[in-house]
Amino acid sequence: MRILVVEDDRILGEAISQRIGRMGHGLDLAQTGNQANQMLGVQEYDLILLDLNLPDMTGNQILQNLRKKQSNTPVIILTARDEIKDRIELLDLGADDYMAKPVDFGELEARCRALLRRSQGQAQNTIEYGNVCLDLQACTVTVAGVLIELKQREFRLLEVFIGHTGRVLSKETLIEHIYNFNENPNPSVIEIYVARLRKSLQDSDIHIRTIRGLGYLLEKHHD
Amino acid sequence: MRILVVEDDRILGEAISQRIGRMGHGLDLAQTGNQANQMLGVQEYDLILLDLNLPDMTGNQILQNLRKKQSNTPVIILTARDEIKDRIELLDLGADDYMAKPVDFGELEARCRALLRRSQGQAQNTIEYGNVCLDLQACTVTVAGVLIELKQREFRLLEVFIGHTGRVLSKETLIEHIYNFNENPNPSVIEIYVARLRKSLQDSDIHIRTIRGLGYLLEKHHD
DNA sequence: CCCATGTCATGCGTATTTTAGTGGTCGAAG
DNA sequence: CTTCGACCACTAAAATACGCATGACATGGG
Known part of the structure; x- marks a missing residue:
């Protein structure tokens, strides 16, 4: 499985990458929205972890972009903001789940597993x-x-x-x-x-x- | 789309039912674990909303039961408990998402839409x-x-x-x-x-x- | 350093693609 | 109606590309 992590905070990005990497999945790290879009243009992913607050564009735009291309790769939103309104909008835009920062890595892994499982059409481990x-x-x-x-x-x-x-x-x-x-x-x-x-x-x-x-x-x- | 709501609290169950019903989906309400299992035996659902604390059995058991039957119907857990550990276990057990009570109905709808979209999205080309x-x-x-x-x-x-x-x-x-x-x-x-x-x-x-x-x-x- | 794992290079056999060649069909003009 | 030329159908055989096995070469962790 191949996962894209979009996170501008270098430390957090690396931490997530390490953690996910240990699950045995292929992984790319994008630190800007542009970078992310480029990668999404070239590569098909099985899961995307998306930070909302990027330096050059909102995660929103990336998500819209992705869905416009008819992609249905699962997306997990990472956000510091915890206003319910925003979250709803994102879920409607096509995100599949979200997690509030600070991220609990154990939970992140579990959610990744759940979504990867689902995108493979299976609901079991x-x-x-x-x-x-x-x-x-x-x-x-x-x-x-x-x-x-x-x-x-x-x-x-x-x-x-x-x-x-x-x-x-x-x-x-x-x-x-x-x-x-x-x-x-x-x-x-x-x-x-x-x-x-x-x-x-x-x-x-x-x-x-x-x-x-x-x-x-x-x-x-x-x- | 046909949705099963498993919730023992009558008030809450009805409220959810109304809300989901308004989204234009068929809906059944089960108030006990037994009832739920019976319904799951007869009818195939596209989505299940599952309360964890039922009078006669834990939502856990229902979930296990369901997955044992190779069903991969998406399941959203409703729980009052918000301990991360439990949530992880449930996701690993094959739940697809969870929401903490008190339920925000807007968010619930959004999550239902997201999951339904995903499970439909396997269109043939x-x-x-x-x-x-x-x-x-x-x-x-x-x-x-x-x-x-x-x-x-x-x-x-x-x-x-x-x-x-x-x-x-x-x-x-x-x-x-x-x-x-x-x-x-x-x-x-x-x-x-x-x-x-x-x-x-x-x-x-x-x-x-x-x-x-x-x-x-x-x-x-x-x- | 050594072993486990992962990657690459070579050569062979075969399935697929292409060419070549023959005979058939169509349609227009006489 | 006949004839001619161009176009098309089909077969067989040559050329090619592709996939596979094998073994040699890297790389990284214990």
């Missing part, structure tokens, strides 16, 4: 597809109830696949979801991880179909 | 023409509901045809649409792909008519 079950918190995977070992990257890849079932995912798209902005690996690394994932999933009833020239597609097995 | 249906995300095509296999180029070509129904498309135009600027294939490749597409579409109710000297035209079949 484990995602199941076929006989494969991901535990997002423990970062473990079971196939038919048997625990299997996945490396971090493999796990994240599988997470993206299961979160986008029914969609063909190109190597580029997959890279965007499991790498940071400043990382530019060769798209062929995806081939490697797909290969490893396939090996790990060979006893499961799902498999990754390659669609030549387009990407990969997660499917249930039907022999 | 498909184009239909006749009995042919393109899924742009999965890059798949069905004819009369049956999945057919198309190569990448064939798919793109069909996409262009369906996106320009009622227009005669010259080979040159088609090439411009499915090739990059720097690629300059022989215009006759289009003939090949049209031939292959025709073969794939022979069981459909659309066909590609040749207009000699001008190009091709996608039409619905009428024998």
Whole structure:
């Protein structure tokens, strides 16, 4: 999962980044509205943490901008202001949640988990597809109830696949979801991880179909 | 949209119901945990407002119960307690949001709207023409509901045809649409792909008519 | 320093795309 | 009505791009 943190306060931004980073997600930090908009133009995110008070524009504008593009990435607002009116407006604008500063990191993590879960169309902390079950918190995977070992990257890849079932995912798209902005690996690394994932999933009833020239597609097995 | 309100306090429950009802949604009110579980067994809801302190069981149990059934209906918790710990647990249990009592009705409405929007927002990106249906995300095509296999180029070509129904498309135009600027294939490749597409579409109710000297035209079949 | 993990480079096999070539069809002009 | 030329359909085979396996090379934490 790939998360954008928009926060001008360097200290707070870094603190959040660290915390989120430890959850094992790809993460970008924008310190101005402009920067944020640029990044949003280039990259699709799975979650956005948005500070309202930015030096160059209000979080409001960023949010409007985002929704205008038909994006439905979940957004959590961070705000020092606690006037209910504003919050309502933001929720109506398309924010999904908000938190008042000072931020309680534990709660922030929980809310991130809840929203990420929802945007994947699941309301549980484990995602199941076929006989494969991901535990997002423990970062473990079971196939038919048997625990299997996945490396971090493999796990994240599988997470993206299961979160986008029914969609063909190109190597580029997959890279965007499991790498940071400043990382530019060769798209062929995806081939490697797909290969490893396939090996790990060979006893499961799902498999990754390659669609030549387009990407990969997660499917249930039907022999 | 159909909403379940679980709230034992009669006054508050009615107030919420009225308010939500005015948003134009169908609504049921449960005053006990048992009642709630019963209703959840019979009816599928699009959103649940759940009071934590019920006479016969905790909201917790209802939530667990719900998630055990693989339901991913969004849930908003209503709670008088405002200890952060509890809230985190609930979010982790699969709640999507919470509000502290006393409830601000404006805010409640806004949150409901946000969650409903999100759960609806999984619109499918498909184009239909006749009995042919393109899924742009999965890059798949069905004819009369049956999945057919198309190569990448064939798919793109069909996409262009369906996106320009009622227009005669010259080979040159088609090439411009499915090739990059720097690629300059022989215009006759289009003939090949049209031939292959025709073969794939022979069981459909659309066909590609040749207009000699001008190009091709996608039409619905009428024998 | 060593091991675990992640990334990259090479070469091979195959699926897809493109070209080439042959024969067929259409339509206009004689 | 016939004939001619241009355009189109179709097959087979060549060329290419793509994906995969393997192993070598980085990197970073213990």
